[in-house]
Amino acid sequence: MGSQVTESVTPNDEMAENYDVIASWFLTDWHEAPRDQVAGFMQRIWEEHSPPVNKVLELCYGPGLTLRELVRRGYGVTGLDASPTQLELAKQRLGRSAQVRLVEAGLPAIPLEEQFDAVVCAGGAFTYVPNSTVLLQAFQAVHRVLRPGGTFIFDLFSEALMQRCFEYTEDAPRGINLESRGLTFFLACHRPAAKDSYDLTFVQFLRNDATQTYTRSSAVHRVHTRPQERVTDLAVQAGFRRVQVFDNYRHQPSGPETLYETYVAVKPGGPPARPEASSGRAAHPPRP
Numbered sequence: 025m026g027s028q029v030t031e032s033v034t035p036n037d038e039m040a041e042n043y044d045v046i047a048s049w050f051l052t053d054w055h056e057a058p059r060d061q062v063a064g065f066m067q068r069i070w071e072e073h074s075p076p077v078n079k080v081l082e083l084c085y086g087p088g089l090t091l092r093e094l095v096r097r098g099y100g101v102t103g104l105d106a107s108p109t110q111l112e113l114a115k116q117r118l119g120r121s122a123q124v125r126l127v128e129a130g131l132p133a134i135p136l137e138e139q140f141d142a143v144v145c146a147g148g149a150f151t152y153v154p155n156s157t158v159l160l161q162a163f164q165a166v167h168r169v170l171r172p173g174g175t176f177i178f179d180l181f182s183e184a185l186m187q188r189c190f191e192y193t194e195d196a197p198r199g200i201n202l203e204s205r206g207l208t209f210f211l212a213c214h215r216p217a218a219k220d221s222y223d224l225t226f227v228q229f230l231r232n233d234a235t236q237t238y239t240r241s242s243a244v245h246r247v248h249t250r251p252q253e254r255v256t257d258l259a260v261q262a263g264f265r266r267v268q269v270f271d272n273y274r275h276q277p278s279g280p281e282t283l284y285e286t287y288v289a290v291k292p293g294g295p296p297a298r299p300e301a302s303s304g305r306a307a308h309p310p311r312p
Contacts, residue, residue: 057273063093065273077141084149088114106130132161139171145178151247163262173294183249185283189213206231264289
């Protein structure tokens with residue numbers, strides 16, 4: 025690296041601008057589902073329920089990777105994210121012609137009064153929620169903006185994934201070096217004293233070709249793993265009645281080796297699901 029490194033004053037913003045690179049690394053090294061697979065899974069779930077899904081709300085949309093896939097499939101999408109930087113990046117990715125409304129707001133509140141046919145939250149965003157109280161509040165907000173019979177799809181990092189991440193980076197941080205982008209990125213995972221928690225440390229070095237210096241950006245995010253039964257209980261408390269857990273946006277039940285737990289919850293009311301609907305692992309039996 026260059027002889028001079030300066031610290032970024034806006035690390036989250038600068039790291040967000042390279043999220044597409046980071047996301048590609050997670051696809052290959054951490055087996056995260058590609059966004060077309062994520063959107064395809066959602067579409068199939070929606071096609072198995074009725075009435076049809078037209079209006080979709082995506083929470084914590086980031087740079088708009090899943091938003092773009094949903095728009096390509098013809099859905100009317102609204103996105104909600106707390107980061108103004110991510111909002112601008114999503115606008116650039118979607119283009120001016122895309123009929124997408126982007127709202128700057130953070131969970132657990134959803135400052136919208138209309139109802140949607142479906143709500144989604146990909147990328148493990150709920151794993152960053154600090155405790156069950158806030159997670160329940162977020163689920164209740166989702167329930168409020170869903171129409172009767174609407175579906176709520178989200179994913180969480182599993183304990184198996186976080187344990188793998190911890191073991192993989194225990195001896196030294198792991199990362200990628202992309203000379204074409206002038207970017208070097210590192211990830212380390214540590215276990216704090218808090219139970220069922222992990223600290224993910226992201227460090228990025230971005231080269232300035234004009235000065236041959238680097239800007240260092242770093243951020244630490246605490247993630248929380250939760251038993252499926254606990255997550256499902258919170259969803260039921262929020263008003264959902266049918267909750268299933270799938271394996272990483274595939275139509276098969278989750279299991280001990282699942283890295284990304286994909287939840288599908290249904291708000292009571294509306295017509296019943298079609299009998300040929302796919303079944304993941306029923307984390308909670310339907311209630312009358």
